[in-house]
Amino acid sequence: MTVIDLRSDTVTQPTPGMLDAMATAVSGDDVYGEDPTVNRLEAELAKRLGFAAALFVPTGTMSNLLALMAHCERGEEYIVGQQAHTYKYEGGGAAVLGSIQPQPLEVQADGSLDLDQVLAAIKPDDFHFARTRLLALENTMQGKVLPMEYLAAARAFTREHDLALHLDGARIYNAAVKLGVDAREIAQYFDSVSVCLSKGLGAPIGSVLCGSTALIAKARRLRKMVGGGMRQAGSLAAAGLYALEHQVQRLAEDHANAQWLADGLRQAGYEVEPVQTNMVYVQVGSLAEELKAFAATRGIKLSAAPRLRMVTHLDVSRAQIEQVVATFAEFSRKRQCRPSN
Numbered sequence: 001m002t003v004i005d006l007r008s009d010t011v012t013q014p015t016p017g018m019l020d021a022m023a024t025a026v027s028g029d030d031v032y033g034e035d036p037t038v039n040r041l042e043a044e045l046a047k048r049l050g051f052a053a054a055l056f057v058p059t060g061t062m063s064n065l066l067a068l069m070a071h072c073e074r075g076e077e078y079i080v081g082q083q084a085h086t087y088k089y090e091g092g093g094a095a096v097l098g099s100i101q102p103q104p105l106e107v108q109a110d111g112s113l114d115l116d117q118v119l120a121a122i123k124p125d126d127f128h129f130a131r132t133r134l135l136a137l138e139n140t141m142q143g144k145v146l147p148m149e150y151l152a153a154a155r156a157f158t159r160e161h162d163l164a165l166h167l168d169g170a171r172i173y174n175a176a177v178k179l180g181v182d183a184r185e186i187a188q189y190f191d192s193v194s195v196c197l198s199k200g201l202g203a204p205i206g207s208v209l210c211g212s213t214a215l216i217a218k219a220r221r222l223r224k225m226v227g228g229g230m231r232q233a234g235s236l237a238a239a240g241l242y243a244l245e246h247q248v249q250r251l252a253e254d255h256a257n258a259q260w261l262a263d264g265l266r267q268a269g270y271e272v273e274p275v276q277t278n279m280v281y282v283q284v285g286s287l288a289e290e291l292k293a294f295a296a297t298r299g300i301k302l303s304a305a306p307r308l309r310m311v312t313h314l315d316v317s318r319a320q321i322e323q324v325v326a327t328f329a330e331f332s333r334k335r336q337c338r339p340s341n
Ligand SMILES: *Cc1c(COP(=O)(O)O)cnc(C)c1O
Pocket: 058, 059, 060, 061, 062, 064, 085, 086, 138, 168, 170, 171, 196, 198, 199, 207
């Protein structure tokens, strides 16, 4: 039975073309700056996103951490979404390893942070307070694309208030494909952008942090410190280059599949949030564990949460989405005819 894994877009296997690119990649020692493929990936992504420099790292968590630590010194502060990855899902790394104080704010319905609330959270220049240095946004945020006008406003806001602006752009290409713009148009508003190659783009591992030459030089020093200096990483970088070359535009298929899934689940009676990119959120309440177990018997891997997230990616076809919809419909029928419930 082929497994349909909807837990995340991190679960993809490298495609044959990607494996070929990895197998034939030229490598060198990247800590010495001598891996030509890593250098090419860094230069390529910096160019694509309009930055002077870039740094290849093993994970998005490390990429964000290095960005936060490169922007903020000990005792400084960054403003971030309460539900943002850098705040909630990275082990508190900014605080633990960077001595950076997070100032979390509730994320708005559209995935943005309200700039009036951000303004109110900026600390005055007073020795009682941590120094507010940075605003960190995420795009896409739980599958939602931040509006371009909002990005421009956030940019102007941070210039006015002397803050740096970082983007956790783990899924910046999902946002770009959805908007039909070049990713550079999104990136242009930020002082640094972290991009995951290992999500929808389909590489097995790796993220890239983009920024100014000075910021990336600082991040490179920090990368060595946290143990992220890799040696012959060329084959991994080759996977990333292949993904950028061949697996960006196809994200539109994942978005269409997510929409298809949402429509099918609604028809089956489920309460589904509006879909923008490759994430589908369904209310399953207290049935989460039971649904997960039932789906597993049909070869479908789900997370278990009352607000269940399902993520489409290159290893899930339209036909498989139809199987998922049928399984959910069957589950719902089963539940309804059970007398005890
Ligand atoms: C996945 C992800 C990251 C980084 O995750 P890693 O697993 O460390 O590569 C960062 N931000 C967001 C929004 C993510 O989804």
